[in-house]
Amino acid sequence: DSGVTQTPKHLITATGQRVTLRCSPRSGDLSVYWYQQSLDQGLQFLIQYYNGEERAKGNILERFSAQQFPDLHSELNLSSLELGDSALYFCASSGSQGRTGELFFGEGSRLTVL
Amino acid sequence: GNSVTQMEGPVTLSEEAFLTINCTYTATGYPSLFWYVQYPGEGLQLLLKATKADDKGSNKGFEATYRKETTSFHLEKGSVQVSDSAVYFCALRLIQGAQKLVFGQGTRLTINP
Numbered sequence: 001d002s003g004v005t006q007t008p009k010h011l012i013t014a015t016g017q018r019v020t021l022r023c024s025p026r027s028g029d030l031s032v033y034w035y036q037q038s039l040d041q042g043l044q045f046l047i048q049y050y051n052g053e054e055r056a057k058g059n060i061l062e063r064f065s066a067q068q069f070p071d072l073h074s075e076l077n078l079s080s081l082e083l084g085d086s087a088l089y090f091c092a093s094s095g096s097q098g099r100t101g102e103l104f105f106g107e108g109s110r111l112t113v114l
Numbered sequence: 115g116n117s118v119t120q121m122e123g124p125v126t127l128s129e130e131a132f133l134t135i136n137c138t139y140t141a142t143g144y145p146s147l148f149w150y151v152q153y154p155g156e157g158l159q160l161l162l163k164a165t166k167a168d169d170k171g172s173n174k175g176f177e178a179t180y181r182k183e184t185t186s187f188h189l190e191k192g193s194v195q196v197s198d199s200a201v202y203f204c205a206l207r208l209i210q211g212a213q214k215l216v217f218g219q220g221t222r223l224t225i226n227p
């Protein structure tokens with residue numbers, strides 16, 4: 001158990017809809033990262049938050065947004081969903097060890113868009 | 115830019131065979147290097163890491179040495195088991211910027227009894 005909790009584990013929805021994925025980081029970790037894992041794209045970095053502030057953006061679509069709340073949990077919002085958004089979405093957290101520290105991953109939220 | 119290139123899979127071996135999964139990287143600065151493993155139906159978990167040149171990371175019989183001169187971090191295990199079947203990801207992490215992990219494309223390993 002990594003200590004990172006993601007909900008829901010599975011989600012099936014239709015094109016055009018909007019969903020919210022939730023992540024609770026390990027206790028004490030200030031950084032939260034979101035990754036998308038799809039069969040053809042591998043693991044793609046989406047966005048990072050640190051203590052409530054956006055720290056970096058990766059290949060995140062404009063239809064997607066995220067935030068980190070004062071209690072440090074984070075949400076990833078996906079809107080106007082397309083078939084190609086079907087993927088496994090991982091949240092990870094890290095502490096203050098900088099580049100030498102590992103990222104701890106949740107078990108992922110599997111999104112299926114029909 | 116910063117990137118990681120892994121040996122293409124899938125890789126299929128017999129139990130007790132020797133394993134090598136190649137990983138090379140391109141980075142500005144001095145990254146830390148990681149191997150993560152993803153077992154079926156699970157999230158990623160850290161297998162081993164190395165934070166500076168010539169460091170050797172090891173765990174569960176797996177080893178990888180940080181080779182700055184060849185920008186490589188190849189994963190090895192002397193005798194694989196069926197339970198090692200998983201997807202293995204090589205990754206780097208920089209001190210600059212977001213400190214995010216940059217992953218390779220992953221290598222699927224299947225071990226047959």
